[in-house]
Amino acid sequence: MKKKIIGATFVVAIAVVAAFNLNLNKSNAKADLAMSNVEALADGEYSQPVWNIYNRPDGTGYNCYKWGEKICF
Incomplete structure (x- = not known):
């Protein structure tokens, strides 16, 4: 009986x-x-620049808008 319980x-x-x-x-x-899905999304779809860069009037930086000719990071 003990062997059956242990088994x-x-x-x-x-x-x-x-x-x-x-x-x-x-x-x-x-x-x-x-x-894999996250890495695919992080790669991006565009191989060419797609931003327009506009300097802010107060000189504190710039704003980026899509569908331009430059790369904006």
């Missing part, structure tokens, strides 16, 4: 570890896909 506990422990590892692997696949 059943061992089988349950193996099943729990296997289920945990399976769930962990699925989470990593989703995280990798999400990271």
